[in-house]
Every structure is written in C-alpha cells, then in structure tokens.
Amino acid sequence: MDIKQNINQFLLEYFPNMDELKAHLITEEELLVINEIVSYVEERLSGMKYILGLSLDFLILGQQLAKKQGTYNKFQDKLTFEVVFSDFQLVTKRGNREANTLTLLYGNENYGIRKIEEKVLEFFHTNNFTQYPSAYVYNTGQWQKFQDQLLNCFKLSDAGKLQACLKLFELGVSNFTASNFWVRAEPRVRIFDELLKKEKFARIARNENGGLMLQALVFGYLSADRPHLSFVADKVRTGSSRQKRFGDIDAYFGPDLELSAEVKDIDLDMDNIKNQCQTFLILSQQSEICGIIFCETITSEARDYVENYGCIAISCSELLRVIKVWDWRKQDNAFNSFFHFICHIEQNADAANRVLDFVRDLDNSHSVLAYEQSG
Numbered sequence: 001m002d003i004k005q006n007i008n009q010f011l012l013e014y015f016p017n018m019d020e021l022k023a024h025l026i027t028e029e030e031l032l033v034i035n036e037i038v039s040y041v042e043e044r045l046s047g048m049k050y051i052l053g054l055s056l057d058f059l060i061l062g063q064q065l066a067k068k069q070g071t072y073n074k075f076q077d078k079l080t081f082e083v084v085f086s087d088f089q090l091v092t093k094r095g096n097r098e099a100n101t102l103t104l105l106y107g108n109e110n111y112g113i114r115k116i117e118e119k120v121l122e123f124f125h126t127n128n129f130t131q132y133p134s135a136y137v138y139n140t141g142q143w144q145k146f147q148d149q150l151l152n153c154f155k156l157s158d159a160g161k162l163q164a165c166l167k168l169f170e171l172g173v174s175n176f177t178a179s180n181f182w183v184r185a186e187p188r189v190r191i192f193d194e195l196l197k198k199e200k201f202a203r204i205a206r207n208e209n210g211g212l213m214l215q216a217l218v219f220g221y222l223s224a225d226r227p228h229l230s231f232v233a234d235k236v237r238t239g240s241s242r243q244k245r246f247g248d249i250d251a252y253f254g255p256d257l258e259l260s261a262e263v264k265d266i267d268l269d270m271d272n273i274k275n276q277c278q279t280f281l282i283l284s285q286q287s288e289i290c291g292i293i294f295c296e297t298i299t300s301e302a303r304d305y306v307e308n309y310g311c312i313a314i315s316c317s318e319l320l321r322v323i324k325v326w327d328w329r330k331q332d333n334a335f336n337s338f339f340h341f342i343c344h345i346e347q348n349a350d351a352a353n354r355v356l357d358f359v360r361d362l363d364n365s366h367s368v369l370a371y372e373q374s375g
Contacts, residue, residue, distance in 0.1 A: 003127060007169045010123050014063050015162045024159035030075045034164045037152050041168060045175055049132065050139035052172050053120045054146060057113035058153035059161045059168075061102070066158060068106050075157040081147065084154055100141040102150070114140050129176040188328050189363040192220065192335040196320045198296075201358055203265060207350040209236045214265040214316075216346065218294045219249055220338030221319060222261060224330050229253055235346050247280055247291070259290035268298040268313070273305055281309040294319065339368060 012018055026034070037055060044051045066072035069087055088104035088111075103112035117136045124132035133139060143150065156164060195201045196217060203213045215236050223231060229251040236248075247260035262280045266272070277293055284291025291311035298306075298313045306313045323331055342352050359366050 003173055006123070006127055007166065007173075010119075011162065011165055011169075014060050015158070015165075017158075018162065021159040021162045024157075026157070026159055026163065027075065029077055030156060030160045033075075033077070033152050033155055034160055034167065037149065037164050038167045038171060040149055040152075042171060045171070049176075050135075050142065051146065051149075052168060053117055053132070053136075053139055054113070054143060055149055055153065056120050056165060056168055057102075057116045057140065057143075058146075058150045059156070059165050060116050061104070061111060061113050062154045062156065063158065063161050064111050065104065065106060065154075066161075068109075072154065073158050075160055076155050079151065079155045081151060084151070101137075102140065102143040113143065124172065124176065128178040128180055129172065130179045131176040132172070189366075190328060190331050191359055191362055191366065192217075192331040192338065193320065193323055194362060195335070195338065195355075195358070196316060196323060198316065205351070205354055208348060208354075209346075211263060211265040212236045212342075212346055212348065212351060214294065214296075215248055215263040216338045216341040217319075218261055218263050219341040219345075220334040220336075221323070222249060222251060222259075223337035224326075224334035226251060226259075227333075229258055233341065233345055246283060246287070246289070257287070257289055259292060260284065261292045261294060264293060264295040266296055268293070268295045268302045270299065270301050270305065273302045277306070281306065281311055284311050285309045336368070 008018065015021055037059075041051050041055050062072060065088060071087075088106050091099050091103040091105055091110060091112075093099055101112055101114050103110050103114075105111075114136070117140050121132060121134060121136050124130075125134070153161065153164070195213075201213070204210060215233075219231065219233055222229075230253070232250045232252065233248065246257060247262045249261040249263070250257055251259045251261075260280075262277060264276055266276070268276065280291060280293070288310075291309070293306055293311060293313045295313060295315055297315050297317070303313050323334070326334075339352070339355060342348060342355060356369060356371075359368055
C-alpha cells in the first residue's frame with residue numbers, strides 16, 4: 001500500500017463517502033478558501049511544523065461536527081465565530097483546570113482536537129515521516145493563535161474539507177523526508193546458525209575424527225563471544241594433559257586461565273557423566289576456574305551433577321538459542337573462527353572442503369569461497 005492509499009485509508013474514517021465527495025463540484029469561492037488554508041500552512045511550515053497538524057485537526061473536527069449539525073455540511077462563506085460558538089459550546093475548564101486544547105460541546109458529547117492530533121501524529125510516524133512533531137499536547141494547546149485558520153476550516157463543505165485534507169497531507173509528504181532504513185534486497189545467510197543444526201550439517205564424515213566439528217563450532221562460538229581472551233587448542237583426540245592444556249579449549253587473559261571448555265559430541269546422562277567428565281570437573285573445582293562442558297544433550301540430573309562442581313553444561317540446542325540473538329557480523333566472526341580451527345588447528349583438507357561445499361550451497365557470494373583448498 002503506497003502513501004496515497006494510506007492517506008485515503010486514514011481519511012476514510014472521517015469521510016466514509018469519500019469517492020462521492022471527490023467527484024463533487026466545488027465552487028470557485030470555496031476553492032479560494034481551500035487555497036487560503038493550504039497557503040497559510042505552506043508559508044509557516046518550515047518554522048512551525050505543527051501548523052500542518054493543527055489545520056488537519058480543525059478540518060477533521062469540523063467534519064465530525066458537520067455530522068451533528070447539518071449546516072456545516074455545506075460551504076458557509078459568511079460563517080462567524082459567534083455562530084460557531086452558539087452552535088457548539090467552547091469548553092474552557094476541565095474540573096478545576098483551564099482547558100488548553102480546543103474542545104466543543106454539542107448536546108452531551110465533547111468533540112476535541114487532542115485525539116485527532118494523536119492519530120495524525122501516528123499516521124506520519126507510522127509512515128516514517130518522523131520529522132512531524134510528536135509534542136501533541138503542546139501542539140493542540142496553541143490552537144487559539146490560529147483562530148482565522150480554524151474559522152476557514154469550519155466554513156468548508158464536506159467535499160471542501162476532504163479536498164483541503166488531501167492537499168495538506170500532500171504538502172506534508174512533500175516537505176517531510178521519510179526516515180527509511182537501509183535494508184538489503186536479500187537477507188544475509190547466517191551460516192554459523194546452520195552449521196549448529198545437526199540435521200543440516202552432519203557432524204561426522206569420512207576422514208574426519210569424531211567430535212571434530214563440534215569442537216570447531218565451540219572454538220568459533222567462544223572466540224566470537226569472548227574476543228578479549230586468547231585461545232589455546234589442538235587437534236581433536238590430542239590429550240590435553242600432554243599438550244599442557246586444561247581442557248579441549250583453554251581461554252587466557254595474559255597468563256591467567258579464565259575459562260576452559262570440554263567438548264563432548266554425545267548425549268550426557270548419569271550413566272556416562274563421570275566417565276566422560278569427572279577429571280575435568282575436579283580440576284575445574286580445584287583450580288576455581290569457569291569450566292564449561294559442551295554436549296549434544298544433557299539430562300537434568302547430569303546437569304545438576306556438573307553444577308555441583310561449580311561448572312556449567314551447554315547443550316547444542318541451548319547454544320543455538322544464544323547464537324540466534326547475535327547480529328550477523330558476530331555470528332560470521334564465529335564462523336570464521338570455526339573455519340580457522342578446521343584449516344589451521346585440525347589441518348583437515350577434507351573437512352575444510354566439506355565446509356566450503358556447505359557454504360557454497362547456502363551463500364555462493366560468501367568471502368570464504370575466495371579460498372581454494374588443495375589436497
């Protein structure tokens with residue numbers, strides 16, 4: 001729906017017979033008043049943007065009252081304030097306070113410009129014309145300065161008020177710059193998210209050590225999540241104790257070991273948690289470091305067991321939930337660190353080519369495809 005359609009949709013609430021009114025013949029005398037209303041706004045708009053909304057408020061208020069008092073359906077060139085305020089009582093007080101906005105009483109009902117102005121504000125801001133002033137309380141409180149404009153708006157017939165509204169909306173749209181956000185024609189693919197989905201990217205393949213892909217994914221995640229730390233890791237199935245590492249991936253700030261990660265590409269439960277993680281848990285507790293176990297899944301009992309040692313466990317589904325709130329650049333940093341692990345720590349050409357094939361299927365413009373892996 002374009003802006004003209006949006007304007008028509010907005011005015012339809014107040015001019016339900018819009019098509020009929022658009023076809024109505026307007027006299028030259030009434031056209032002069034319409035042009036005077038529009039020129040009045042145009043001359044002041046650059047330094048007083050709220051005059052546009054106030055004029056729309058006056059026109060729409062006049063249209064609401066015309067449905068109650070039939071003489072206001074027609075053009076009244078000789079209309080005076082005395083007549084207006086005899087037909088509609090001006091509300092000057094709200095309880096013990098002075099009323100600073102324009103409200104007219106007809107019968108037992110109040111008709112005012114405050115709610116109209118709120119809707120006009122909402123229209124412009126919804127359509128990204130955020131230069132339209134948002135201080136509607138102040139704007140409507142200025143109405144008494146523009147009583148000649150108010151009277152001209154009330155003089156118009158239904159067709160004249162509609163035409164004046166259309167011209168004022170057109171004036172606003174042509175003078176306010178739409179605050180459009182830059183968006184890509186095609187959304188960028190979040191490759192790291194897809195790699196974490198086991199059903200999308202197999203964790204085990206020919207010529208790859210078991211656990212390689214999850215360990216590389218964890219390395220990518222930690223590198224992007226904690227860029228202030230330095231990471232030490234080695235090929236999978238290389239004993240951490242022989243390499244003077246604490247866990248599969250250790251993270252340092254200077255000489256201080258800040259956290260260590262143990263990666264288990266299995267489902268952890270009470271039947272295997274001790275055999276798989278006991279040494280890591282004891283070392284983490286004794287060294288008072290942040291120990292994290294990454295795994296495919298973990299039962300609640302096994303999670304409690306891990307936490308009793310002051311460590312935490314993160315399953316793949318939990319990790320994916322965390323990644324999903326990352327911006328694209330951060331997840332791409334994680335992907336590049338993941339690929340660094342494959343290429344330069346694990347040094348597995350088959351695994352690297354498998355990753356490149358996966359990326360190519362998802363996003364054949366990704367920068368990583370500039371690299372070719374030789375055997």
